[in-house]
Amino acid sequence: MGVAQTLSVPHLGGSSIGYALGGGYDASRPTLVMVNSFSTSVELYRPQFADEELLSTANLLAVEPYGHGRTRAGYEDFTYWDSAVAALEVLRALDIPQAFVLGTSQGGWVAVRMALLAPGVVRGVIPLGTSMDSESPRSRELGCWDGVAFCTPAIDALAEPVDDDWVIPTDLVDAVLEAGFDADVDAETRAFWHSTHQQNYRGDAGRRRLRTSSINLRDRDGLHGRLDGVRCPVLWLQGTADEVYSVANAEDEIPRFVNAPQAELRVVDGGQHFLSASHPRDVDAATVEFLRRWA
Structure with missing residues (x-):
């Protein structure tokens, strides 16, 4: 893959x-x-870069959202909307006028937000293993995980300042x-x-x-009320073995x-939540087909 760097x-x-x-x-x-x-970080897409x-x-341009990898902000707080804006600013800084956007899990939320914010820039979105909802009762009724129960213990455990030698506990990475x-x-x-996690999450700044x-x-906002604003094609890939969504x-x-010209769901048999990593051949072949059709 390309060398990870920053702009x-x-x-x-x-x-x-952070980008590659x-x-x-x-x-x-x-x-x-x-x-x-x-x-995770841009390294999630090693199979695609290969x-x-x-x-x-x-x-291929991998971009790390706020709170991830090498990305750092002048302000301490941020949301997924901020990550969408920053990714669009990366395109502008690299003088790339238009792009397709693929996103895994939370990356899918960023991809759709980018399409909503800049319909003239985003030509298509490829969400992988994701959801357009908040962590809602509706989501759990449809067989998705309990994101509130998953995240809350970590949020509570990370509430207090730590020393410079702190690194993310391996049990959080394993989860x-x-x-x-x-x-x-x-x-x-x-x-x-x-x-990789212990390089990216160390010291009190990493904890924050x-x-x-x-x-x-x-606590993210759901996108159901905004999805009619997506006016580019959508190819959603979802694995049958995804334990999250x-x-x-x-x-x-x-x-x-x-209002998308086409909105297609393809189900990947045995596909895991990190679908681009668990089933790269399926994801890459579908992505190439999508790009050739809509580019």
């Missing part, structure tokens, strides 16, 4: 946004922005990995994400970023994109 944007009092660009930018190709899931067909089809991949995460994957990210996940939820929500 400055004006949002939130001036921010440094696969190879050199080619203006003749469409650009695919990829937004990572909760507490896919030669995808690389030859599009410029994320088991929700994203399942309980049988292989040792190499587990070790990689333990190390992680806590705010957890609050955003638990259900196929039933995706089936209920995809028709809500009433």
Whole structure:
């Protein structure tokens, strides 16, 4: 994958946004922005950066939301709307006029927010393993997880200041990995994400970023009332083995994109919550097809 780096944007009092660009930018190709899931980083998309067909089809640009990876803000608080604005500012800073946006879990919320904020910039969205709702009773009735119960203990545990030598506890990382991949995460994957999380979440500033990210996940606003504002094509990929958001939820929500030129749900048999990592061939092939159709 491209070397992870940062660039400055004006949002939130001036921010440094973490990103990775696969190879050199080619203006003749469409650009695919990829937004990572909760507490992960651009490294979530290593399989996509390694896919030669995808690389030859599009410029791949992974962008880290606020609270994640190398991204830092001038202000201490932020929401998913802020991450959407910052990702659009990254495109402007890189002189990329339009893009498609793929997002895993929370990245799907950022992708749709980007489409709502800048319909002239976002040409299509590819949500993976996600939901357009808040963490609502409706969501749980349709077989999704209890995000309130998942996040609240961590939010409470991260409430007090810590010393400079603090790093994110491995049990919190394991909870994320088991929700994203399942309980049988292989040792190499587990070790990689333990190390990556502990690089990104250390000291009191890391604790604050992680806590705010957890609050955003638990307390976010739903998008049901805004989905008629999405006017680009939507390709939603949802795995049958996703322990966080259900196929039933995706089936209920995809028709809500009433003004999209096309809104399609594809179900990936055996797909996990971190679908781009668990089933990269399915995701990459569908993405290439989508880009070639709509670019």
